[in-house]
Amino acid sequence: MPDVATAKKKPSRIQLRNRKRILDAALEVFSQHGYRGATLDQIAEQAGLSKPNILYYFGGKEDIHVTLLNKLMDSWLDPLDHLDPDGSPLEEILAYVRRKVEMTREFPRESRLFANEILQGAPRMGPHLESGLKPLFDEKCALIRNWMDDGRLAQSDPRHLIFSIWATTQHYADFDAQVGVLMAGETGVVDGAADFLEKMYRKLLTP
Incomplete structure (x- = not known):
């Protein structure tokens, strides 16, 4: 029989709801103002909770920020992880581009959170870049290189290819204010970006 005194108590529905409420509020605050x-006062106000209530659930601002970044890395790496070695190389790359554009539409605040962290030198995310992103990045670069060497994609540097996909897709979230001004309030901006980028990468990568 488990030791009841040491057993970890399952969070209640209210506790889970409040944690999500705090994280949603913090995401909004961090994406606007950076770390x-x-x-904490801004996060508390955004969440509609008291500052002591925030500190009941988290150890402080850094704890909240790291929690958000950890959650973000899982979802951010998922599309790259899903490049299928047995799929059609060109279609796999184009599907990755489309998914990254779609994530710009779905998760603009998360994209800005990530960008802000990297611009500051990744002080809280550095270990995750080394342990999570770097091995996956190297694996997928090797896969793309094999596709190129087999003549199934046009030759280029796989590393810069991935960098360019990140830059061109995440631009629409990270520079949303600028895009909004320059596109003069047009609708369908993200759809137009997806179409343009698919044509560009198809032309670049077709053998």
């Missing part, structure tokens, strides 16, 4: 500009 340095964000405060």
